[in-house]
Every structure is written in C-alpha cells, then in structure tokens.
Amino acid sequence: MKQTERVNEWLKKRRSIYFFLPNGPYGRPFDNQYYFDEVKELEDGFIIHFTDGLALRFNGEVTILESEDKLIIEDFRVCEFECRGIIQSRYDYGHVSLC
Template sequence: MEIESWIKSNAVFGLKLPDGWFGRPYDNQHKLTWVADRDNKLILELDNQMYLTFTKPIQLKASDSEFIVDDFQQIIFVLQVLHEVSAMERGLKT
C-alpha cells in the first residue's frame, strides 16, 4: 500500500485536516499505528488513539515530505482521549 511505504521513510508527521492543523503546525508529531483499506473506506489509526475514516473515492498523493489524502467524500475524525471513555468526533468534507 502506498501509505505504508511512505510511512517507512517518514516515521512521524504532522496532521493537517480540511479545517486546519491538528495541534501546532510542524510541532505536533504523529505516528501511523494501523491501516485498513476497505471497499468504500480508508481507515488510519494514529498514535493508537486517533482515527481518520475517509469515504471513497479518494485521491492519494505522496512526495518526499508530504502524504496527502484529497478529493474524498467525507472524513470522520475520532480522538480517544487517554483515560476517558468518550470520544470527540468531527465530520469534515473537502
């Protein structure tokens, strides 16, 4: 998968959502901990606590320093805060 090969050379990265950076730009670093590529969804787990679920079709673009998921129908962003059962969920569109 294109994502997994990009991650091998970019162990940590920043996260920019359609409505802006998650955390401080270029300061907050995240690690991909799990990937599932389904027929109509792409699910990425970051840091064992953040989940990005993209509704396909999507476009994947990779360069040396950026991996961009673009032109998706919808993204669901779920953050499981440590030691809390509840999750924060945001639905975003491109």
C-alpha cells in the same frame, strides 16, 4: 497499487508525522508529532490509526498525491477525524496533508 498500500508505504518511511485537516492543523505543526500504527482497508475506504488513539477515516475513492515531503489525500466523500473512537470532526470537502 491500492490506496491503503500507497499510504502505508509512505507512512512506513517516516518516524513521526503531523497533519493538516481541511480546516487547519491538528495540534501545533512541528511541535505535536504523531506515530503511525496501521492503515486498515474498509468496505468503502480506509482508516489510518495512530498510536495515541487518533484516527483518520476516509470514505469513498480518494486521490493521493505526493508533494515534496507531504502526502495529500483529497476527493474523499467523507473524512472523519476520531479521538479514542469518538468522531471529533467530519469533512466532505478539502484535503488532508500528512507531513
């Protein structure tokens, strides 16, 4: 199963999610909920779009783990967090947890 298919399958089972970036939560966990729009395959990775203009872009071959009710994405070369097309943060370490 491709990375995008696995992420898409996991996200489709949830009504909404919140997420933790490598440096901590975005917003207030449990209070701020985000709605998944699409997962799109890119030339060197994939991007997850949320309905409010947020996106997580992963470059490189990643490792995807499911732990309890979380999807953990790690081993990326670069992860970019975007808000309305503008990169807010860039990470080359750690992991992202979708909850």
